[in-house]
Amino acid sequence: MDDLGGLAERWRAELAEWGIPDEIAAKAPADPWEHSPARFAGRTDRALADPEGPTLARIAEALPERGSVLDVGAGTGAASLPLARLGAVRGGGGGSGTLGELVAVDTSEAMLAELASRAGALGVPARTIRGRWPDVAGETPAADVAVAAHVVYNVPDLAGFLSELTGHARRRVVLELSHRHPMSWLNPLWAHFHGIVRPERPTADDVAALAERLGYGVRRQERLAPLSRFSGVAELAESACRRLCLDPGRAEEVVAAVAELDLWPVPRDQWVTLWWDPA
Template structure:
Protein backbone atom coordinates (compact mmCIF):
# COMPACT_ATOMS: atom_id res chain seq x y z
CA UNK A 1 0.00 0.00 0.00
CA UNK A 2 1.32 3.45 -0.93
CA UNK A 3 1.72 5.80 2.01
CA UNK A 4 -0.44 8.92 1.99
CA UNK A 5 1.40 12.24 1.60
CA UNK A 6 -0.11 15.11 3.57
CA UNK A 7 0.07 18.32 1.55
CA UNK A 8 -1.99 20.26 4.10
CA UNK A 9 -0.49 19.42 7.47
CA UNK A 10 -2.08 20.55 10.70
CA UNK A 11 -0.24 23.29 12.60
CA UNK A 12 0.97 20.70 15.08
CA UNK A 13 2.40 18.45 12.39
CA UNK A 14 4.03 21.31 10.49
CA UNK A 15 5.66 22.68 13.64
CA UNK A 16 6.78 19.22 14.73
CA UNK A 17 8.36 18.53 11.33
CA UNK A 18 10.21 21.86 11.42
CA UNK A 19 11.49 21.20 14.94
CA UNK A 20 12.59 17.68 14.03
CA UNK A 21 14.62 18.97 11.07
CA UNK A 22 16.38 21.56 13.26
CA UNK A 23 17.08 18.96 15.96
CA UNK A 24 18.45 16.48 13.41
CA UNK A 25 20.86 19.10 12.05
CA UNK A 26 22.03 20.04 15.55
CA UNK A 27 22.63 16.42 16.54
CA UNK A 28 24.51 15.78 13.30
CA UNK A 29 26.78 18.82 13.72
CA UNK A 30 27.45 17.90 17.36
CA UNK A 31 28.47 14.42 16.21
CA UNK A 32 31.14 16.05 14.03
CA UNK A 33 32.55 18.79 16.24
CA UNK A 34 30.99 18.26 19.66
CA UNK A 35 28.54 20.55 21.50
CA UNK A 36 29.32 24.27 21.81
CA UNK A 37 31.35 25.34 24.83
CA UNK A 38 29.39 27.09 27.62
CA UNK A 39 29.41 30.84 27.07
CA UNK A 40 30.83 30.50 23.55
CA UNK A 41 29.93 33.32 21.15
CA UNK A 42 29.34 31.36 17.96
CA UNK A 43 29.60 34.48 15.78
CA UNK A 44 32.82 35.93 17.23
CA UNK A 45 35.05 34.91 14.30
CA UNK A 46 32.65 36.08 11.58
CA UNK A 47 30.73 39.02 13.04
CA UNK A 48 32.58 41.61 10.94
CA UNK A 49 31.21 40.00 7.75
CA UNK A 50 27.69 41.10 8.75
CA UNK A 51 28.37 44.84 8.86
CA UNK A 52 26.53 46.96 6.28
CA UNK A 53 28.25 47.01 2.91
CA UNK A 54 30.05 43.69 3.33
CA UNK A 55 27.43 41.81 1.30
CA UNK A 56 24.50 42.90 -0.90
CA UNK A 57 21.05 43.49 0.60
CA UNK A 58 18.69 42.85 -2.34
CA UNK A 59 15.76 42.47 0.08
CA UNK A 60 15.89 46.11 1.19
CA UNK A 61 13.49 47.39 -1.47
CA UNK A 62 10.83 44.83 -0.58
CA UNK A 63 11.21 45.66 3.11
CA UNK A 64 10.95 49.41 2.51
CA UNK A 65 7.66 48.79 0.69
CA UNK A 66 6.32 47.68 4.09
CA UNK A 67 7.65 50.75 5.90
CA UNK A 68 6.14 54.09 6.86
CA UNK A 69 8.28 57.11 7.79
CA UNK A 70 7.09 57.25 11.40
CA UNK A 71 7.62 53.54 12.03
CA UNK A 72 9.50 51.79 14.76
CA UNK A 73 10.97 48.52 13.51
CA UNK A 74 12.15 45.59 15.58
CA UNK A 75 15.11 43.91 13.88
CA UNK A 76 15.22 40.57 15.70
CA UNK A 77 18.62 38.93 15.38
CA UNK A 78 20.04 42.13 13.91
CA UNK A 79 23.58 40.79 13.62
CA UNK A 80 26.13 43.37 12.51
CA UNK A 81 23.46 45.76 11.22
CA UNK A 82 23.30 44.93 7.52
CA UNK A 83 19.50 45.49 7.66
CA UNK A 84 19.16 47.74 10.73
CA UNK A 85 21.48 50.50 9.50
CA UNK A 86 19.95 51.01 6.02
CA UNK A 87 16.42 50.66 7.43
CA UNK A 88 17.16 53.39 9.96
CA UNK A 89 17.61 55.85 7.08
CA UNK A 90 13.93 55.43 6.17
CA UNK A 91 12.02 54.93 9.44
CA UNK A 92 11.85 56.84 12.70
CA UNK A 93 13.48 54.20 14.88
CA UNK A 94 15.02 50.74 14.71
CA UNK A 95 15.28 48.57 17.81
CA UNK A 96 18.02 46.05 17.04
CA UNK A 97 17.67 42.93 19.17
CA UNK A 98 20.86 40.85 19.22
CA UNK A 99 22.17 38.36 21.83
CA UNK A 100 25.72 37.96 20.43
CA UNK A 101 28.28 40.32 22.04
CA UNK A 102 30.49 40.32 18.94
CA UNK A 103 27.55 41.13 16.69
CA UNK A 104 26.42 43.95 18.99
CA UNK A 105 29.91 45.41 18.89
CA UNK A 106 29.92 45.39 15.09
CA UNK A 107 26.41 46.86 14.97
CA UNK A 108 27.30 49.70 17.35
CA UNK A 109 30.35 50.55 15.25
CA UNK A 110 28.36 50.45 12.01
CA UNK A 111 25.62 52.69 13.42
CA UNK A 112 28.21 55.19 14.61
CA UNK A 113 30.02 55.20 11.26
CA UNK A 114 26.72 55.83 9.46
CA UNK A 115 25.73 58.57 11.89
CA UNK A 116 22.51 56.74 12.77
CA UNK A 117 21.34 57.92 16.20
CA UNK A 118 17.92 56.29 15.85
CA UNK A 119 19.13 52.71 16.38
CA UNK A 120 18.70 51.24 19.83
CA UNK A 121 20.65 48.02 20.48
CA UNK A 122 19.08 45.55 22.91
CA UNK A 123 20.87 42.52 24.36
CA UNK A 124 18.09 39.95 24.28
CA UNK A 125 17.43 36.43 23.04
CA UNK A 126 14.17 35.83 21.17
CA UNK A 127 11.52 34.94 22.12
CA UNK A 128 11.73 36.93 25.36
CA UNK A 129 11.48 35.06 28.64
CA UNK A 130 7.91 34.83 29.96
CA UNK A 131 7.09 37.96 31.91
CA UNK A 132 10.17 39.82 30.70
CA UNK A 133 9.75 43.33 29.34
CA UNK A 134 10.36 43.46 25.62
CA UNK A 135 10.13 46.29 23.08
CA UNK A 136 7.31 46.71 20.60
CA UNK A 137 7.31 48.11 17.10
CA UNK A 138 5.11 48.69 14.11
CA UNK A 139 6.97 46.00 12.15
CA UNK A 140 8.83 42.96 13.51
CA UNK A 141 11.57 41.71 11.17
CA UNK A 142 13.56 38.48 11.43
CA UNK A 143 16.11 38.37 8.60
CA UNK A 144 17.85 35.02 8.04
CA UNK A 145 17.24 33.99 11.64
CA UNK A 146 14.66 31.19 11.65
CA UNK A 147 16.63 28.35 10.06
CA UNK A 148 17.94 26.96 13.35
CA UNK A 149 15.00 27.89 15.60
CA UNK A 150 13.49 24.67 16.93
CA UNK A 151 10.42 26.36 18.49
CA UNK A 152 9.63 28.38 15.39
CA UNK A 153 5.97 28.65 16.44
CA UNK A 154 6.93 30.32 19.70
CA UNK A 155 9.29 32.66 17.85
CA UNK A 156 6.58 33.70 15.39
CA UNK A 157 3.99 34.13 18.13
CA UNK A 158 6.34 36.46 20.00
CA UNK A 159 6.91 38.49 16.83
CA UNK A 160 3.17 38.91 16.46
CA UNK A 161 2.70 39.91 20.11
CA UNK A 162 5.28 42.69 19.80
CA UNK A 163 4.34 44.01 16.34
CA UNK A 164 1.53 46.51 15.89
CA UNK A 165 1.07 46.13 12.12
CA UNK A 166 3.27 43.69 10.21
CA UNK A 167 5.62 40.76 10.63
CA UNK A 168 8.33 40.16 8.03
CA UNK A 169 10.88 37.42 7.49
CA UNK A 170 13.81 37.23 5.08
CA UNK A 171 14.62 33.65 4.16
CA UNK A 172 16.62 31.83 1.48
CA UNK A 173 15.39 28.90 -0.57
CA UNK A 174 18.08 26.86 1.24
CA UNK A 175 19.64 27.69 4.59
CA UNK A 176 22.84 29.74 4.07
CA UNK A 177 24.88 27.05 5.84
CA UNK A 178 23.84 24.35 3.34
CA UNK A 179 26.98 22.98 1.62
CA UNK A 180 27.49 21.52 -1.83
CA UNK A 181 26.62 17.84 -1.18
CA UNK A 182 29.59 16.36 -3.09
CA UNK A 183 32.14 18.57 -1.30
CA UNK A 184 30.63 17.84 2.11
CA UNK A 185 30.51 14.08 1.54
CA UNK A 186 34.12 13.91 0.39
CA UNK A 187 35.23 16.07 3.31
CA UNK A 188 33.26 14.36 6.11
CA UNK A 189 32.20 11.01 4.65
CA UNK A 190 28.49 11.38 5.45
CA UNK A 191 25.36 13.07 4.17
CA UNK A 192 24.65 16.58 5.46
CA UNK A 193 21.41 17.09 7.41
CA UNK A 194 19.89 20.30 6.06
CA UNK A 195 18.16 22.95 8.13
CA UNK A 196 14.66 24.08 7.15
CA UNK A 197 14.36 27.14 4.91
CA UNK A 198 11.79 28.83 2.65
CA UNK A 199 9.68 25.80 1.78
CA UNK A 200 9.43 24.54 5.35
CA UNK A 201 8.75 27.98 6.82
CA UNK A 202 5.95 28.61 4.33
CA UNK A 203 4.43 25.24 5.24
CA UNK A 204 4.43 26.29 8.90
CA UNK A 205 2.94 29.74 8.29
CA UNK A 206 0.21 28.42 6.00
CA UNK A 207 -0.63 25.62 8.41
CA UNK A 208 -0.91 28.25 11.15
CA UNK A 209 -3.43 30.11 9.01
CA UNK A 210 -1.31 33.20 8.34
CA UNK A 211 -2.19 35.35 5.32
CA UNK A 212 1.28 35.55 3.85
CA UNK A 213 2.68 37.60 1.01
CA UNK A 214 5.81 36.17 -0.58
CA UNK A 215 8.15 38.25 -2.71
CA UNK A 216 11.03 36.24 -4.20
CA UNK A 217 14.12 38.20 -5.20
CA UNK A 218 16.11 37.49 -8.38
CA UNK A 219 19.03 35.08 -7.91
CA UNK A 220 22.28 36.81 -7.04
CA UNK A 221 25.11 36.04 -9.49
CA UNK A 222 27.98 34.02 -8.05
CA UNK A 223 30.95 35.65 -9.71
CA UNK A 224 34.28 33.74 -9.78
CA UNK A 225 36.89 34.98 -7.32
CA UNK A 226 40.43 33.91 -6.41
CA UNK A 227 40.34 30.32 -5.22
CA UNK A 228 42.26 31.00 -2.00
CA UNK A 229 39.85 33.80 -1.04
CA UNK A 230 36.83 31.59 -1.68
CA UNK A 231 38.28 28.70 0.33
CA UNK A 232 39.14 30.99 3.26
CA UNK A 233 35.74 32.68 3.28
CA UNK A 234 33.57 29.55 3.04
CA UNK A 235 35.57 27.10 5.15
CA UNK A 236 33.34 27.94 8.15
CA UNK A 237 30.30 26.60 6.27
CA UNK A 238 32.03 23.24 6.00
CA UNK A 239 33.04 23.30 9.69
CA UNK A 240 36.70 23.74 8.85
CA UNK A 241 37.64 26.16 11.62
CA UNK A 242 40.85 27.42 13.22
CA UNK A 243 41.65 25.77 16.52
CA UNK A 244 40.09 22.44 15.59
CA UNK A 245 42.11 19.25 15.28
CA UNK A 246 43.80 18.85 11.89
CA UNK A 247 42.69 22.31 10.75
CA UNK A 248 45.51 22.96 8.27
CA UNK A 249 45.13 19.57 6.59
CA UNK A 250 41.34 19.94 6.45
CA UNK A 251 41.62 23.42 4.95
CA UNK A 252 44.02 22.18 2.26
CA UNK A 253 41.64 19.34 1.45
CA UNK A 254 38.70 21.76 1.31
CA UNK A 255 40.61 24.00 -1.09
CA UNK A 256 41.24 21.03 -3.39
CA UNK A 257 37.54 20.10 -3.35
CA UNK A 258 36.44 23.68 -4.10
CA UNK A 259 38.87 23.79 -7.04
CA UNK A 260 37.49 20.52 -8.39
CA UNK A 261 33.76 21.15 -7.92
CA UNK A 262 33.53 24.97 -8.21
CA UNK A 263 36.65 25.92 -10.13
CA UNK A 264 36.29 28.47 -12.91
CA UNK A 265 39.81 28.26 -14.34
CA UNK A 266 42.81 30.58 -14.04
CA UNK A 267 42.94 30.20 -10.26
CA UNK A 268 39.32 31.28 -9.78
CA UNK A 269 36.34 29.56 -8.16
CA UNK A 270 32.68 30.25 -7.50
CA UNK A 271 31.35 30.19 -3.93
CA UNK A 272 30.56 26.59 -2.84
CA UNK A 273 26.93 27.29 -1.90
CA UNK A 274 23.61 25.85 -3.03
CA UNK A 275 21.27 28.69 -2.01
CA UNK A 276 19.98 30.58 -5.04
CA UNK A 277 17.60 33.33 -4.00
CA UNK A 278 15.99 34.95 -0.99
CA UNK A 279 12.40 35.95 -0.36
CA UNK A 280 10.62 38.45 1.84
CA UNK A 281 7.59 36.93 3.57
CA UNK A 282 5.19 39.31 5.29
CA UNK A 283 1.84 38.98 7.02
CA UNK A 284 -0.45 41.06 9.25
CA UNK A 285 0.47 40.94 12.92
CA UNK A 286 -2.90 39.70 14.14
CA UNK A 287 -2.17 39.32 17.82
CA UNK A 288 -5.27 37.28 18.57
CA UNK A 289 -4.79 34.81 15.70
Protein backbone atom coordinates in the same frame (compact mmCIF):
# COMPACT_ATOMS: atom_id res chain seq x y z
CA MET B 1 -2.53 18.87 5.14
CA ASP B 2 -0.55 18.74 8.39
CA ASP B 3 -1.93 20.61 11.38
CA LEU B 4 0.13 23.29 13.14
CA GLY B 5 1.57 20.84 15.65
CA GLY B 6 2.66 18.48 12.89
CA LEU B 7 4.31 21.22 10.86
CA ALA B 8 6.08 22.61 13.94
CA GLU B 9 7.40 19.19 14.96
CA ARG B 10 8.54 18.36 11.44
CA TRP B 11 10.43 21.67 11.27
CA ARG B 12 12.11 20.95 14.61
CA ALA B 13 13.07 17.40 13.60
CA GLU B 14 14.40 18.35 10.16
CA LEU B 15 16.40 21.25 11.56
CA ALA B 16 17.95 18.95 14.19
CA GLU B 17 19.35 16.78 11.39
CA TRP B 18 21.69 19.66 10.52
CA GLY B 19 23.52 19.16 13.81
CA ILE B 20 27.16 18.12 13.61
CA PRO B 21 27.84 14.59 14.94
CA ASP B 22 29.43 14.72 18.40
CA GLU B 23 32.51 12.74 17.38
CA ILE B 24 33.28 15.29 14.64
CA ALA B 25 32.43 18.38 16.69
CA ALA B 26 34.69 17.15 19.51
CA LYS B 27 37.71 17.37 17.20
CA ALA B 28 36.89 20.83 15.83
CA PRO B 29 39.78 23.30 16.25
CA ALA B 30 37.28 26.19 16.26
CA ASP B 31 33.55 26.71 16.80
CA PRO B 32 31.99 25.55 13.51
CA TRP B 33 28.90 27.73 14.01
CA GLU B 34 30.68 30.98 14.86
CA HIS B 35 30.12 34.01 12.63
CA SER B 36 32.58 36.84 12.10
CA PRO B 37 31.34 40.29 13.21
CA ALA B 38 33.82 41.87 10.78
CA ARG B 39 32.43 39.92 7.83
CA PHE B 40 28.84 40.74 8.83
CA ALA B 41 29.80 44.40 9.20
CA GLY B 42 31.19 44.35 5.66
CA ARG B 43 27.86 43.06 4.38
CA THR B 44 26.05 45.83 6.27
CA ASP B 45 28.33 48.48 4.81
CA ARG B 46 27.65 47.18 1.30
CA ALA B 47 23.92 47.26 2.00
CA LEU B 48 24.21 50.83 3.28
CA ALA B 49 26.07 51.84 0.13
CA ASP B 50 23.35 50.39 -2.09
CA PRO B 51 20.04 50.05 -0.21
CA GLU B 52 17.80 47.89 -2.38
CA GLY B 53 15.82 44.67 -2.61
CA PRO B 54 12.34 43.36 -1.83
CA THR B 55 12.91 42.91 1.90
CA LEU B 56 13.86 46.55 2.36
CA ALA B 57 10.96 47.68 0.17
CA ARG B 58 8.42 45.58 2.10
CA ILE B 59 9.61 47.07 5.38
CA ALA B 60 9.68 50.62 4.05
CA GLU B 61 6.21 50.58 2.50
CA ALA B 62 4.66 49.66 5.88
CA LEU B 63 6.70 52.18 7.87
CA PRO B 64 5.12 55.49 8.90
CA GLU B 65 7.03 58.75 9.04
CA ARG B 66 9.86 58.27 11.57
CA GLY B 67 8.56 54.77 12.28
CA SER B 68 10.09 52.09 14.48
CA VAL B 69 11.63 48.77 13.44
CA LEU B 70 12.32 45.70 15.54
CA ASP B 71 15.19 43.70 14.02
CA VAL B 72 15.46 40.22 15.56
CA GLY B 73 18.71 38.40 14.96
CA ALA B 74 19.93 41.77 13.77
CA GLY B 75 23.62 40.99 13.44
CA THR B 76 25.28 44.25 12.43
CA GLY B 77 22.09 45.71 10.97
CA ALA B 78 22.13 44.76 7.28
CA ALA B 79 18.35 44.28 7.12
CA SER B 80 17.34 47.43 8.98
CA LEU B 81 19.95 50.20 8.96
CA PRO B 82 19.76 50.72 5.16
CA LEU B 83 16.27 52.12 5.74
CA ALA B 84 18.02 55.26 6.95
CA ARG B 85 19.55 55.60 3.49
CA LEU B 86 16.57 54.48 1.45
CA GLY B 87 14.68 57.72 1.92
CA ALA B 88 11.49 56.72 0.14
CA VAL B 89 9.61 53.58 -0.72
CA ARG B 90 10.69 51.65 -3.79
CA GLY B 91 7.92 49.70 -5.40
CA GLY B 92 4.96 51.63 -4.09
CA GLY B 93 2.93 51.30 -0.92
CA GLY B 94 1.45 53.46 1.79
CA GLY B 95 4.37 54.30 4.08
CA SER B 96 7.08 56.90 3.93
CA GLY B 97 9.84 54.43 4.68
CA THR B 98 11.77 56.66 7.10
CA LEU B 99 13.49 55.02 10.06
CA GLY B 100 12.92 56.87 13.32
CA GLU B 101 13.88 54.20 15.87
CA LEU B 102 15.56 50.80 15.78
CA VAL B 103 15.33 48.06 18.38
CA ALA B 104 17.92 45.37 17.66
CA VAL B 105 17.97 41.92 19.26
CA ASP B 106 20.93 39.55 18.89
CA THR B 107 22.86 37.02 20.94
CA SER B 108 26.23 38.54 20.02
CA GLU B 109 27.49 41.56 21.93
CA ALA B 110 30.14 42.17 19.25
CA MET B 111 27.53 42.23 16.48
CA LEU B 112 25.34 44.65 18.43
CA ALA B 113 28.33 46.93 19.05
CA GLU B 114 28.97 47.13 15.30
CA LEU B 115 25.29 47.91 14.73
CA ALA B 116 25.19 50.60 17.42
CA SER B 117 28.28 52.27 15.95
CA ARG B 118 26.69 52.46 12.51
CA ALA B 119 23.33 53.58 13.88
CA GLY B 120 25.08 56.43 15.68
CA ALA B 121 26.86 57.51 12.52
CA LEU B 122 23.52 57.51 10.68
CA GLY B 123 21.75 59.45 13.43
CA VAL B 124 19.31 56.59 14.09
CA PRO B 125 18.23 56.13 17.73
CA ALA B 126 18.95 52.48 18.50
CA ARG B 127 18.27 50.27 21.47
CA THR B 128 20.16 46.97 21.59
CA ILE B 129 18.96 43.93 23.51
CA ARG B 130 21.32 41.00 23.90
CA GLY B 131 19.58 37.65 24.01
CA ARG B 132 17.76 34.97 22.07
CA TRP B 133 14.29 35.48 20.63
CA PRO B 134 11.68 34.85 21.96
CA ASP B 135 13.41 34.53 25.36
CA VAL B 136 13.84 38.32 25.52
CA ALA B 137 10.43 39.17 24.05
CA GLY B 138 9.15 40.26 27.44
CA GLU B 139 11.71 43.06 27.67
CA THR B 140 11.38 44.10 24.02
CA PRO B 141 8.99 46.89 22.98
CA ALA B 142 6.57 46.60 20.07
CA ALA B 143 7.43 48.34 16.80
CA ASP B 144 5.71 49.36 13.60
CA VAL B 145 7.54 46.67 11.61
CA ALA B 146 9.34 43.55 12.83
CA VAL B 147 11.98 41.92 10.65
CA ALA B 148 14.06 38.76 11.01
CA ALA B 149 16.59 38.23 8.22
CA HIS B 150 18.53 34.99 7.80
CA VAL B 151 17.60 33.80 11.28
CA VAL B 152 14.90 31.12 11.08
CA TYR B 153 17.23 28.23 10.21
CA ASN B 154 18.63 28.69 13.73
CA VAL B 155 15.19 28.46 15.36
CA PRO B 156 13.87 25.05 16.51
CA ASP B 157 10.60 26.45 17.91
CA LEU B 158 9.57 28.32 14.79
CA ALA B 159 5.90 28.66 15.75
CA GLY B 160 6.79 30.36 19.04
CA PHE B 161 9.35 32.57 17.32
CA LEU B 162 6.88 33.78 14.68
CA SER B 163 4.03 34.22 17.17
CA GLU B 164 6.08 36.53 19.39
CA LEU B 165 7.47 38.38 16.38
CA THR B 166 3.96 39.01 15.07
CA GLY B 167 2.77 40.05 18.52
CA HIS B 168 5.45 42.76 18.56
CA ALA B 169 4.57 44.20 15.12
CA ARG B 170 1.87 46.84 14.75
CA ARG B 171 1.91 47.01 10.95
CA ARG B 172 3.99 44.24 9.35
CA VAL B 173 6.28 41.25 9.83
CA VAL B 174 9.01 40.63 7.25
CA LEU B 175 11.24 37.57 6.99
CA GLU B 176 14.21 37.10 4.69
CA LEU B 177 15.83 33.68 4.25
CA SER B 178 17.58 31.52 1.73
CA HIS B 179 15.34 29.00 -0.02
CA ARG B 180 17.51 26.17 1.32
CA HIS B 181 19.49 25.90 4.54
CA PRO B 182 22.40 28.38 4.29
CA MET B 183 24.94 25.58 4.85
CA SER B 184 23.65 23.55 1.90
CA TRP B 185 26.58 24.65 -0.28
CA LEU B 186 28.79 22.47 1.96
CA ASN B 187 26.85 19.24 1.39
CA PRO B 188 29.24 17.78 -1.24
CA LEU B 189 32.21 18.59 0.99
CA TRP B 190 30.61 16.87 4.00
CA ALA B 191 30.27 13.75 1.87
CA HIS B 192 33.85 14.08 0.59
CA PHE B 193 35.61 14.65 3.92
CA HIS B 194 33.34 12.86 6.39
CA GLY B 195 31.20 10.48 4.33
CA ILE B 196 28.05 12.17 5.65
CA VAL B 197 24.97 12.90 3.56
CA ARG B 198 23.47 16.17 4.75
CA PRO B 199 19.72 16.92 4.73
CA GLU B 200 17.72 18.62 1.97
CA ARG B 201 15.06 20.11 4.25
CA PRO B 202 13.67 22.21 5.77
CA THR B 203 13.21 24.98 3.20
CA ALA B 204 11.53 28.36 2.87
CA ASP B 205 8.42 26.50 1.70
CA ASP B 206 8.17 24.96 5.16
CA VAL B 207 8.45 28.37 6.82
CA ALA B 208 5.67 29.76 4.64
CA ALA B 209 3.44 26.73 5.31
CA LEU B 210 3.87 27.02 9.06
CA ALA B 211 3.19 30.77 9.04
CA GLU B 212 0.02 30.18 7.01
CA ARG B 213 -1.16 27.57 9.53
CA LEU B 214 -0.65 30.19 12.24
CA GLY B 215 -3.27 32.21 10.39
CA TYR B 216 -1.01 34.78 8.74
CA GLY B 217 -1.74 36.08 5.24
CA VAL B 218 1.71 35.26 3.89
CA ARG B 219 2.96 36.94 0.74
CA ARG B 220 6.20 36.03 -1.01
CA GLN B 221 8.86 37.38 -3.32
CA GLU B 222 12.13 35.79 -4.48
CA ARG B 223 15.42 36.90 -6.00
CA LEU B 224 19.02 35.83 -6.32
CA ALA B 225 21.29 36.90 -3.49
CA PRO B 226 22.75 40.29 -4.42
CA LEU B 227 26.36 39.21 -3.81
CA SER B 228 28.41 36.07 -4.23
CA ARG B 229 29.05 34.15 -1.02
CA PHE B 230 32.86 34.32 -1.30
CA SER B 231 35.34 36.65 -2.96
CA GLY B 232 37.63 33.77 -3.92
CA VAL B 233 38.52 30.12 -3.39
CA ALA B 234 40.86 30.93 -0.49
CA GLU B 235 38.03 32.58 1.45
CA LEU B 236 35.79 29.60 0.66
CA ALA B 237 38.43 27.16 1.95
CA GLU B 238 38.91 29.10 5.18
CA SER B 239 35.16 29.06 5.82
CA ALA B 240 34.80 25.40 4.82
CA CYS B 241 37.55 24.29 7.21
CA ARG B 242 35.70 25.90 10.12
CA ARG B 243 32.25 24.59 9.13
CA LEU B 244 33.57 21.08 8.44
CA CYS B 245 35.54 20.99 11.71
CA LEU B 246 38.82 20.62 9.80
CA ASP B 247 42.20 22.00 10.81
CA PRO B 248 42.91 25.26 8.91
CA GLY B 249 46.07 23.62 7.61
CA ARG B 250 43.89 21.45 5.38
CA ALA B 251 42.75 24.42 3.31
CA GLU B 252 44.67 23.21 0.26
CA GLU B 253 42.86 19.86 0.50
CA VAL B 254 39.58 21.76 0.48
CA VAL B 255 40.65 23.77 -2.57
CA ALA B 256 41.53 20.52 -4.36
CA ALA B 257 38.18 18.97 -3.42
CA VAL B 258 36.33 22.07 -4.61
CA ALA B 259 38.05 21.73 -7.99
CA GLU B 260 37.39 17.98 -8.17
CA LEU B 261 33.71 18.41 -7.30
CA ASP B 262 33.30 21.49 -9.55
CA LEU B 263 32.03 23.63 -6.69
CA TRP B 264 33.55 26.95 -7.79
CA PRO B 265 32.13 29.42 -8.25
CA VAL B 266 29.54 28.74 -5.57
CA PRO B 267 26.09 29.51 -7.07
CA ARG B 268 24.30 32.45 -5.53
CA ASP B 269 21.57 31.52 -3.07
CA GLN B 270 17.93 32.06 -3.88
CA TRP B 271 16.63 34.51 -1.29
CA VAL B 272 12.99 34.54 -0.23
CA THR B 273 11.11 37.44 1.34
CA LEU B 274 7.95 36.51 3.26
CA TRP B 275 5.70 39.11 4.82
CA TRP B 276 2.29 39.55 6.40
CA ASP B 277 0.34 42.28 8.14
CA PRO B 278 -1.02 41.46 11.63
CA ALA B 279 -4.79 41.40 11.86
